[in-house]
Structure formats: C-alpha cells, structure tokens
Amino acid sequence: xxxxxxxxxxxxxxxxxxxxxxxxxxxxxxxxxxxxxxxxxxxxxxxxxxxxxxxxxxxxxxxxxxxxxxxxxxxxxxxxxxxxxxxxxxxxxxxxxxxxx
Amino acid sequence: xxxxxxxxxxxxxxxxxxxxxxxxxxxxxxxxxxxxxxxxxxxxxxxxxxxxxxxxxxxxxxxxxxxxxxxxxxxxxxxxxxxxxxxxxxxxxxxxxxxxxxxxxxxxxxxxxxxxxxxxxxxxxxxxxxxxxxxxxxxxxxxxxxxxxxxxxxxxxxxxxxxxxxxxxxxxxxxxxxxxxxxxxxxxxxxxxxxxxxxxxxxxxxxxxxxxxxxxxxxxxxxxxxxxxxxxxxxxxxxxxxxxxxxxxxxxxxxxxxxxxxxxxxxxxxxxxxxxxxxxxxxxxxxxxxxxxxxxxxxxxxxxxxxxxxxxxxxxxxxxxxxxxxxxxxxxxxxxxxxxxxxxxxxxxxxxxxxxxxxxxxxxxxxxxxxxxxxxxxxxxxxxxxxxxxx
Numbered sequence: 001x002x003x004x005x006x007x008x009x010x011x012x013x014x015x016x017x018x019x020x021x022x023x024x025x026x027x028x029x030x031x032x033x034x035x036x037x038x039x040x041x042x043x044x045x046x047x048x049x050x051x052x053x054x055x056x057x058x059x060x061x062x063x064x065x066x067x068x069x070x071x072x073x074x075x076x077x078x079x080x081x082x083x084x085x086x087x088x089x090x091x092x093x094x095x096x097x098x099x100x101x
Numbered sequence: 102x103x104x105x106x107x108x109x110x111x112x113x114x115x116x117x118x119x120x121x122x123x124x125x126x127x128x129x130x131x132x133x134x135x136x137x138x139x140x141x142x143x144x145x146x147x148x149x150x151x152x153x154x155x156x157x158x159x160x161x162x163x164x165x166x167x168x169x170x171x172x173x174x175x176x177x178x179x180x181x182x183x184x185x186x187x188x189x190x191x192x193x194x195x196x197x198x199x200x201x202x203x204x205x206x207x208x209x210x211x212x213x214x215x216x217x218x219x220x221x222x223x224x225x226x227x228x229x230x231x232x233x234x235x236x237x238x239x240x241x242x243x244x245x246x247x248x249x250x251x252x253x254x255x256x257x258x259x260x261x262x263x264x265x266x267x268x269x270x271x272x273x274x275x276x277x278x279x280x281x282x283x284x285x286x287x288x289x290x291x292x293x294x295x296x297x298x299x300x301x302x303x304x305x306x307x308x309x310x311x312x313x314x315x316x317x318x319x320x321x322x323x324x325x326x327x328x329x330x331x332x333x334x335x336x337x338x339x340x341x342x343x344x345x346x347x348x349x350x351x352x353x354x355x356x357x358x359x360x361x362x363x364x365x366x367x368x369x370x371x372x373x374x375x376x377x378x379x380x381x382x383x384x385x386x387x388x389x390x391x392x393x394x395x396x397x398x399x400x401x402x403x404x405x406x407x408x409x410x411x412x413x414x415x416x417x418x419x420x421x422x423x424x425x426x427x428x429x430x431x432x433x434x435x436x437x438x439x440x441x442x443x444x445x446x447x448x449x450x451x452x453x454x455x456x457x458x459x460x461x462x463x464x465x466x467x468x469x470x471x472x473x474x475x476x477x478x479x480x481x482x483x484x485x486x487x488x489x490x491x492x
Contacts, residue, residue: 009323009330014263015202016316016324017301021309 024057024073033076035091039069043088050080050089110282112275115243116182116208116268117142119250121152122290123206126177129157129168133187134220135272136210140182162187166194166205173203174312176302178254181205184272185212185226192230198265199234199328201313204257204297205265207235208250211374211425212272213460221461222272224373225426228434234328236266236335237403239373241359243280246270248346248354249400251285254294255342261334263300271375273461285350293349332404339401357406358399360413362388366395367418368476369450371410371439373399373425376457376464380423383469394473399435407442414443417450419476423469423488425458432485453481457488464488 013019039050044066051059051066058074060067081089110118116139120128130140146152157172159165162183173179183191188209198205214225227237238253240246246268253266270276285293301310316324336357343354359377362384363369372380377398387394397413399406414420422440424433431437436454443449455472457464468488475481 006319007323009326012320012323012327013301014324014327014331015200015301016312016314016320018311018314019301019308021311023311023314 028072029056030058030070030072030074033071033074033094035076035078035093036071037069037074037076037078037080037089038092039066040088040090041066043086045086045088047085049083049085053079053083055079107281107283109279110243110284111138111277111279112210112243112246112270113138113277114142115247115282115284116250116270117146118284119247119290120154120180121146122285122287123178123180123251123254123294124152124291125154125180125206127155127157127169127172127179128181129159129165129172129179130181130183131159131162131165131187133162133184135212135222135276136182136184136187136208138276139208139210162191163194166191166198169205169207170194170198170201170203170313173198173205173299174201174302175304176297176299178258178297179203179205180207182208182210184210185214185220188226188230189214192233195230195233195235195265197313200324202263202328202331203265204263206250206253206257207265207267208246209267209269210272210276211269217460219460220272222274222375223425223459223461224269224434225459227267227269228426228428230267231403231434234264234332235403236262236264236332236401238266238268238400239398239402240268240270240275240400241375241377241398243270243275243278243282245400246275247282247284248350248352251290251293252339252342252346252354255345256335256339258297259334259338259342260300262331262338264328264331264335269374274375289349293346335404336401336406336409357401357409358397361396361398363395363397363413365393367393368420368473369395369397369414369417370421370423370469370472371397371399371435372423373402373435376423376425376469379464379466380469383466383473386466387470387473392473402435402438405438405442407438410439411442411446414439414450415446415448419451419453419481421453421455421472421476423455423457423472425456427456427459451476451479451481451483453483453486455486455488456490459490462489 422436
C-alpha cells in the first residue's frame with residue numbers, strides 16, 4: 001500500500017470525488033478473503049463465465065483467454081467456482097490455498 | 102410583479118409549472134399523498150411536449166432519490182418531489198445526495214409521519230431531514246413555493262454551495278387549494294436558471310472520476326467539513342439569488358426570513374409555512390386594538406439564520422415559537438434553534454414553545470390570539486403548550 005499524504009479539507013475535491021478514475025485498481029481490496037479460488041488451467045475450457053460473472057474484475061484476461069486470478073482484488077466470494085461448468089475453479093481456505101498456488 | 106400572468110392554481114400546479122420552466126434533464130419520483138399531483142402534472146407536461154425532460158418512474162422513493170443521485174452525478178439537472186413516508190424512505194439517499202454534493206431540487210409536500218398513519222399536514226417529515234445536509238426553504242403560500250423552487254435551482258447550483266435544496270409547502274393547505282399565483286414568462290425563467298454545468302460529470306469520459314467512494318476515518322471528517330463550508334455559504338448566496346430574482350420578478354425578497362410588523366413589536370410569534378398567513382391576520386387584528394405584536398417567518402431553516410434572527414428578537418418582551426412537529430423528549434425543532442440563537446445574551450425576550458397542527462389539526466385565528474395573550478403575562482410558566490389538543 002502506497003503512503004498517501006493526508007490533505008486538508010479544502011485541498012481535496014468536494015463530495016468524495018476522486019479524479020483520474022482507476023480507483024478500484026489502485027486500492028488493494030483482496031486482503032479480507034477467507035477462501036481463494038484456485039484455477040486449473042488444464043481443466044479450463046475458456047468459456048469466460050468466471051470473467052463475466054466476477055463481481056469485481058479479478059480474472060486476468062488477454063487474447064480472450066483467462067490468464068490467472070488477481071488476488072489483490074479477489075474477495076473470495078466463490079461465484080466463479082460455482083459458475084464454472086467444468087469445475088476448473090475450486091475454493092480453498094487461505095493458507096491451504098497459498099500452498100497450491 | 103409585473104411581467105407574469107395571474108392565474109388561479111393549486112400548489113401542485115405552481116410547483117409543476119416551476120419544474121416545467123426550469124426544464125430539468127431528469128425527474129425521478131414515486132407517488133405519495135399529498136405530493137403526487139406535482140409529478141402527475143409535470144409528467145403531463147412532458148407527455149404533451151411542453152417540456153423536454155426524462156421522467157423516471159421507479160418502484161420506491163429510495164429508488165427515486167437513488168436515480169436522482171445517479172442522474173445528478175452524471176451531470177444532469179435533476180429534480181424530484183415527495184412527502185412524509187416517501188421522504189422517510191428516501192432519507193438514506195438524501196444524506197448521500199448531500200454528501201456527494203448533487204444539487205438536486207426537491208419539493209416536499211409536508212405531511213405527518215406515521216404512526217398513527219395520517220395523510221395531513223405537519224412538519225415531522227422535513228424536520229426529520231434537517232440534519233441530512235440539504236438546504237431547507239419553507240413557503241407560506243403557492244407563490245412562495247413557486248418562487249423558491251426557481252431560486253432553489255440557482256442556490257443549489259452555486260459554485261460554492263452545490264447542495265440539494267428541499268422546498269417545502271404544507272400538504273393539502275397549500276398543495277390542494279387553489280390560490281392566485283403569478284407565474285413568470287417561461288423565457289424569463291430559463292434565462293434566470295441558465296445552463297447547468299456540473300463540476301465533475303460522471304459522463305465526461307475524457308476526465309474519468311470515481312464518485313461516492315468508501316471513506317475511511319482519515320477522510321470522512323474532512324468531507325463533512327466541506328459540507329459545513331458549503332452550508333455556511335448559503336445565506337449570502339440566497340440573498341444574491343433573491344436580488345437577481347427581484348430584478349426579474351419585481352418582487353421584494355431581501356432576507357433569510359420575513360418579518361411582519363416586527364419593528365416596534367413587543368410580542369412576537371415565530372412560525373414556519375402556511376400558518377404564518379393565519380398569524381398575519383391575527384397580527385393585523387391585534388394591531389387594530391393597539392397591541393404591539395409581530396410575526397417572524399423563517400424562509401430558510403437549513404442553514405438556520407441564527408445571528409440574523411437574534412438581532413430581530415433581542416429587544417422583544419416575549420416570543421412564542423410555534424412548532425408543527427415534535428422532538429420527543431426535547432423541545433420543538435424550531436424552538437431549539439431560536440433558543441440556541443438567543444443563548445449567551447443577558448437581555449433577551451422570554452421564550453416559549455408551542456406545538457400545533459399535528460396530523461393536520463387546524464389552527465384558528467383565536468388560538469394564535471391566545472398565544473399573544475399568554476405572552477403578555479410576565480409570570481407565564483415556561484413549559485410546552487399543545488394548541489388545540491384535548492388534554
């Protein structure tokens with residue numbers, strides 16, 4: 001997490017507006033996850049259902065194919081594991097999951 | 102006023118006409134008595150092609166204000182209207198509209214909050230919103246409701262304000278009664294309100310913004326201070342908008358509240374909304390008998406013009422504050438403001454609190470005359486009095 005200088009009330013945009021966009025990308029919000037999805041590339045059929053249904057944007061994609069999972073933003077909701085038609089994603093408790101990674 | 106047309110219109114119709122003349126980009130609303138006809142009339146104007154606005158019909162007032170916040174954040178000029186339970190249901194988002202600095206103008210047709218369920222007028226609905234961060238204007242009659250709706254647009258969108266404005270009018274008493282009202286020409290109003298230029302329009306894809314984000318303890322406080330600042334800027338802006346409005350209408354607004362025969366008055370009542378009209382009749386009658394009585398009617402309740410009201414009251418003998426809502430376990434909301442304004446002064450009037458008109462209970466001239474009679478008694482006990490309630 002980058003260090004931010006705390007500004008005074010009249011030095012920031014009004015209404016909580018954050019200019020420049022990209023805020024979700026800058027804020028690492030994956031650290032309260034209790035279970036993590038483990039993606040098995042060999043089983044995956046690249047249907048992209050996980051990417052479509054992820055409530056965040058935690059599936060890394062390029063060339064229209066899943067490349068991996070962004071654990072800095074995934075909150076471990078498990079929707080991807082539930083939606084996957086070929087069980088290529090399994091939820092593992094944190095700690096246990098990290099060994100498999 | 103000389104430029105407009107005198108017509109016989111209901112409170113609903115004047116507010117709907119004000120909205121038509123402002124021509125907001127978006128109106129999102131849900132019906133509720135005694136507000137519904139405002140948006141019904143407005144929707145008819147849209148259907149008839151008299152105004153080019155997007156009306157979003159939603160499934161609740163919570164959704165109505167949510168749609169308004171989204172619309173205003175997008176950069177669209179946005180209005181709504183509600184009352185009572187509707188305002189209570191949208192309350193969560195009213196706070197958010199204020200904190201996101203969306204200059205939404207909304208009419209509130211004052212109606213008692215349940216329970217027991219009641220559809221008639223008191224001020225418990227808008228008073229429940231007094232800490233939400235919206236500016237509140239209270240109108241005495243249809244004419245004021247019309248003119249405040251127009252002025253509210255300019256006030257809300259002032260660069261150093263950018264807050265929602267609630268324009269209240271007493272349910273049924275003002276909304277459903279036909280009164281003589283004078284509307285300004287459409288063109289004059291569109292020139293007066295001008296174009297709205299949002300500061301951070303979400304639809305400006307060249308300049309992306311994040312809006313309504315989560316605030317941690319390290320910034321929430323500062324964002325609240327910004328709202329304090331904006332609210333503090335309201336009185337000066339309101340006076341400025343009044344001046345410009347007077348130029349347009351030939352009117353004579355020149356303050357944050359109206360004073361009626363107050364200059365040499367010894368005894369005064371303070372009343373919000375339509376009952377101030379009844380009180381004026383009583384003041385006139387008592388003046389004929391040689392009594393030095395007057396009325397103070399706040400137009401602006403949020404922010405509350407404490408200093409200015411104190412200056413008018415300090416030399417009075419006794420003052421009665423008539424509240425049309427309760428704050429259980431405390432005094433009335435208006436009384437608390439006036440009492441706070443006078444605190445710290447050594448020489449000040451005796452101050453009394455009355456509650457009246459709950460759930461639409463009528464208040465008659467002789468009852469207001471009795472309040473003035475009470476004030477003449479230097480030994481009057483300081484306690485809440487309930488006008489017209491069977492005790």
